Amino acid sequence: MPVVGAGESSETVWQVALVEDHLLQRRRTEEILGRESGLIVVASCATLPEFLAWVQRAPRSARPHLLVLDLSVDRGPSVDPDVVGRLVDAGLRVLVLSALASPGLVRSVIKAGVAGIVGKRDSEQDVIDAVWTVLRQGEWMTPDLAAIIAADAERPQLSDQEERALVLYASGLTLGAVAEALGVKPDTAKTYIARVKSKYAVAGRPVRSKVDLSRIAIDDGYVDRG
Secondary structure, eight states: OOOSOSOOOTTOOEEEEEEOSSHHHHHHHHHHHHTSTTEEEEEEESSHHHHHHHHHHSOGGGOOSEEEEOOOOTTSOOOOHHHHHHHHHTTOEEEEEEOOOOHHHHHHHHHHTOOEEEETTSOHHHHHHHHHHHHTTOOBOOHHHHHHHHGGGGSOOOOHHHHHHHHHHHTTOOHHHHHHHHTSOHHHHHHHHHHHHHHHHHTTOOOOSHHHHHHHHHHTTSSOOO
């Protein structure tokens, strides 16, 4: 699938697309990119499937050079690394801008070929610097972020849905609210949390209560310290 823009030159106006499901975050990212000379935001989408549908309709002259991509959606599945890999193979440069709640997913998209990773807690200047670095064929990842991604080697390997359930539950939601956010039945959400507890127990880090889950979620970088 052809996704990159037309031929580039020293006077190229770089075309950027965004995928971010939180409207305020998406609008703010549009704003900070749009005020950069030489950048233009050609698409702003809530999900990766929405972007894929847009790019199929877009004329070649409107196709982006760079996709700024969030990895997680509150009410839907996270980004599929295989889809990201196909976009990269088609010539699209990809910069992840995400809360990075799932280091495993981050590692998967790195293997898929994304050129940069920026955390949502990084500064707006970091975002701008990362965008320009990736557009100019470089790679971007801060040492702190690299350390966070590498530091989970001793953590239990949770599935994507188990990680999301843990993040939501440890952040204070009820099991019913977790189920609604994940788009599953309450019993399924309960099963995800039970699997998380079981995997931590096998790893020698037993968790029995919601307080314990909140503690390990903070310790292992799934949620911020409040």
